Amino acid sequence: MSDTRLSMIGSRAVLFEANCPFDLAHQERVWALAKEASQWDGVSQAVPGMTNLTLLLSDVPQDLTRLQKDLTSLWVSAQRLEINGRLLEVDLTYGGEGGPHLADVAEMTGLSIDTxxxxxxxxxxxxxxxxSHAGYCYLGGLDPRLDTPRRKVPLANLPGGSLSVAGLxxxxxxxAGPSGWNTIGSAKVSFFEPDRSPPALLQPGDRIRFRPVGVMA
Incomplete structure (x- = not known):
């Protein structure tokens, strides 16, 4: 079980982590794992994360070793769950106050701002x-040429709608909140509304397409 780990993150919650790449194929296995585990007795909710799964349990777990074995076995045998989610197009303004690190990303990658x-x-x-926070979407599919490290000094507060990149x-x-990623643009879209059903605008398997509507110096 060296490639997986199980840890308590509350009296009735566990985090199962798999040592695997951050890519769609492995994430589809996480989705499959979440779907299967959500049907287990004693599991109130199964929440997929990035190469991990959080289980909210109805009771305090008595045998973590057995639970990890069951999850690891399911992970090893899991089929990929392909989700044909909906596509959301988002207008994006690059640079300016809403994208203070656009030039930094260009410099780090050796590319022009236009590229x-x-x-x-x-x-x-x-x-x-x-x-990460309510409604925030971890998105896969970034062009490898835009791979950049996280910032050494995070920004203390970014407004909602800030578009950032880090790694892939x-x-x-x-x-609004802090961020250690490189912020290159901003969008006017609400990804989370408490009074909306469901509150989060997007779910795993959905897709986003960014449409550049402006570039600020």
């Missing part, structure tokens, strides 16, 4: 998981 925008907006991004991921903040 960064072209590459970023050319992809359809798949929602791998929803988390990109995402739009659903609400």
């Amino acid at each position: 960064v925008i072209k590459l970023h907006s050319a992809q359809d991004y798949t929602v791998y998981a929803v988390g 991921q990109t995402g739009v903040s659903a609400s």
